[in-house]
Amino acid sequence: MNAHVNGDADAHADAPHLTQPLPGPNQTRTYDPEGFKKRAACLCFRSELEDEVLLVSSSRYPDRWIVPGGGMEPEEEPGGAAVREVYEEAGVKGKLGRLLGIFEQNQDRKHRTYVYVLTVTEILEDWEDSVSIGRKREWFKIEDAIKVLQCHKPVHAEYLEKLKLGGSPTNGNSVARSLPQSDP
Numbered sequence: 001m002n003a004h005v006n007g008d009a010d011a012h013a014d015a016p017h018l019t020q021p022l023p024g025p026n027q028t029r030t031y032d033p034e035g036f037k038k039r040a041a042c043l044c045f046r047s048e049l050e051d052e053v054l055l056v057s058s059s060r061y062p063d064r065w066i067v068p069g070g071g072m073e074p075e076e077e078p079g080g081a082a083v084r085e086v087y088e089e090a091g092v093k094g095k096l097g098r099l100l101g102i103f104e105q106n107q108d109r110k111h112r113t114y115v116y117v118l119t120v121t122e123i124l125e126d127w128e129d130s131v132s133i134g135r136k137r138e139w140f141k142i143e144d145a146i147k148v149l150q151c152h153k154p155v156h157a158e159y160l161e162k163l164k165l166g167g168s169p170t171n172g173n174s175v176a177r178s179l180p181q182s183d184p
Helices: 078-090 128-133 142-152 154-164
Strands: 018-020 029-031 037-045 052-057 069-071 092-105 111-123 137-141
Touching: 037 078, 037 092, 037 154, 052 078, 052 142, 069 078, 078 092, 078 111, 078 128, 092 154, 111 154, 137 142, 142 154
Parallel strands: 037 111
Antiparallel strands: 018 029, 029 037, 037 052, 037 069, 052 137, 092 111
16 A cells, blocks of 8 residues: 555644645645645544544545545644534534544655544534535444445545554554644
8 A cells, every 4th residue: 555654744844835726715735845735634533432433425426435634725734724624524523632643645646644533522413515515424433434435545544544553553664653742
């Protein structure tokens, strides 16, 4: 598998951001100095037990399930982007937890995705993507989520595999290293 976790997260924290404007609202993409599109996502859990995860339907393929996430806006912090994306795509708010890892995808598109854990505290009845594109959401047990993701979004399944392993590497080229924590 070409996706792996990049343990050198803080090396890119102060690097200049490259942006590319696109038509439409909220469509500016940001890239890191190596040309990776900067993305953020959350594994949204029903409780702190982390045994049920919320997936959303893909905007391109409505019968496929994905982990909610998307591109970071210019000057946006990864955690803030992750919270914004799940609010827009899944219609949930919650308590942002740990950074699970930074996952790289190198096949068709170069993405570098910051994946966080979020415990859901509020579920909106109607939300942006449900109204605008008819996006659906559904709770899955972890094993079931891995199965539905492995078919079409194997890198998303890898997020949950890493979670199951307690944050240890998922394959030979995965290096998981925590970001330094700053005191509040």
